[in-house]
Amino acid sequence: MKIEKAVYRPAILPEHRGNPLIEALPTKYTDEELVDRLSFYPSHSFDETQLDPFERVEYLTRLKDLRQPLPIYLDCFRAVEMAIKEGYSVKNPLSPTTMNYLHYPIDRRPxxxxxxxxxxxxxCGITVIGESGVGKTCMLEQILGCFPDTIEHSQYKKHSLPLRQVVWIKVDCPDDSSVRALCHKILSELDSKLGFEPTKRAGTIPLLLDQIEARIKSSFLGILVIDEMQNLNLAKTGGADRLLGFIHNLVNNLGIPILFCANPPFNQLLSRTLKAARRAESNGYFDVVLMENDSVWSLFIEELWELQWTNVRTPLTGELNDKLYELSVGNMDLAVRIFREAQRYIIGCVDERITGELLEHAASIAIKASKTVTDEIRRERSITTLKRKLNTTLLLARADMAHIQQKELVAVEGVSQSIPGDLSRPHHPEFADALTILQTADDLFERIDNPDLVQHAAAEEKPLELLRQEGVFCEHPLKVFA
Structure with missing residues (x-):
């Protein structure tokens, strides 16, 4: 926990000037400064590679500390920074408005x-979605680490200002979707950040909600980060809805920015209602995905490859790069584990060079539990690649066939020509491009906003009118697609 004495700096926006909560925040970083803040490269020296094998193996623990920021880190940081300032912009502790806000609940103010x-x-809301192990939590911890935990104010210009400002807290979503459990976690985290003894919890939910509201207000909380949101228990009747309702109340009534971090099932829950989705992504939606084998992957792997404690340095080749990418399927955590296990296995051997075969052996040991998932991802990628190749081949074959038939068809006066049908050619070329895109789309089901639309229309008195409103009934396709 970091409690810092307030140091005030002029705010960038004129409307933020004179607000001690904003002026006490860290100076806005340039992108270059932000990269330095978000990155961490473990120390490494040639002398360490000449130590005894049993000592060098211990140095491999440093690999876990590698932090290589990716482009999405900068975008997410800016969203968090903006959300904190936006929330504080209406909570100037020197304003009569804020005094009224602190003393009275929204529904009981005079x-x-x-x-x-x-x-x-x-x-506002920010949502970070990504599969387990892609680095969501690590990214958030690095971003939040750029802000102080708590800022202690005492004097602002000529005004006495005895308060502690909690810039952020991070809690995990309870497994049982319980509002009470989440309140307890928030209270515990606020007590810790403020340096207080544990608060005695209220006995009933209404009193607990009043207690949490008062504590959040008095601590001037900047942003609430809730991790593991996929824990929402959809099977428990109303559990998820009640918890989301409580969280949205924090946003709507207390003006607390919320950041959700979750695995993909959570985005399906949000998409059930436009209201929930709009609130959750109002200040940014970040999809943290497995890396492609491109320049972003190279940025990470080049830094990782520098951390070799073998007694001979193995240069990074295209073959080794591709092999590690294939084995880790672009997952940074898996790549680090495979690389660490490869070195652990080879250190102390006669030949300590890192090879593709060694990486494969290391993967079989280091990521046993993840093997089923990584194999499935590799299979899906292979199918996608084959689809693209197959469609390209078919399109070329059709073009060649059309060209040959055009050459062979010669008009002879007085002789009727019979034009053979070509089943490989689209009968309605005006639809062909759109249908080809749909045939090869990997996100076909995601493109369908309402899969039950036809059933809903069937229950209407005027089904075609509903389909027209939704834009899925086309009365004149030849005019539209020609």
């Missing part, structure tokens, strides 16, 4: 409006 107006929340 009718006398402060001279600066009633509090108008500016909370």
């Amino acid at each position: 009718n006398i409006e402060p001279r600066t107006g009633y509090f108008k929340p500016k909370g």
Whole structure:
């Protein structure tokens, strides 16, 4: 936990100036400065590679500390930074509006409006989605680490300001989708950040909600990060909806920015209602995916490959790069584990060079539990590649056939020509391109906004009218697609 004394710096936006909560935040970093803050490259020297094998093996633990920021890290940081400032912009502790906000719940505030107006929340939502192991949590920890945990204020200009400002807290979503359990976690984290003794929990849910509201307000919480949101128990009747309702209340009534971090099932839950999806992604939606074997992967693998504690350095070749990518399927965590296991296995041998065969052997040991998943990902990628090759071949074959038939068909006066049918050619070329795209699409089901639309239309008195409104009933296709 980092409690820092407030150091005030002029805010960039004029409307933020004079707000100690914003002026106490770190100076805005340039992209270059941000990369330095988000990265960590473990130390490594030639002398370490000349130590005894049993000592060199211990140095391999440094591989876990490698932090190579990717482009999405910068975008996510900017979204978090903007959300914190936006939330604080309406909570100036020197304003009568904020005093009214601190002392009265939204539904029980007096009718006398402060001279600066009633509090108008500016909370927002950020969502980070990605498969397990792609580095979501690691990315968030690096981003949040750029901000202080708590800022202690005492004097702002000529104003006494005895308060502690909690910039961020991070909690895990409870497995049972319990509002009570989430409240307890939030209270515990706030107590820890503020340096308080554990707060005695209220006995009933209504009192607990009042308690959590008062504590969040008084601590001037900047952003609430909730990890493992895929834990929402959809099977438990109303559990997920109640918890999401509680979280959205924090955004709507208290103006607290929320960041959700979850595995892919969570985005399906959000998409059930436009309201939930809109709130959750109002300040950014980040899909953290497995890396492609491109320049971003090269950026990471070149830094990883530098960390060799073998007694002979193995240069990174295209073959080794591709092999490690294939084995790890672009997952940074798996790549580090395979590379570490390869060195652990070979250190102390007569020949300590790293080869493709060694990486394969290391993968069979280091990622046994992940083998089923990685094999499935490789299989899906192979099928996608084959689809693309097959479609390209078919299109070329059809073009060649059409060209040959055009040459062979010669008009002879007085002789009727019979044009043979060609089943390989589209009978309606005006639809061909759109249908080809759909045939090869990997996200076909995601493109269908409402898979039950036809059933819904069948239940209507005027089914065609509903289909027209949804834009899926085309009365004049030849005019539209010609």
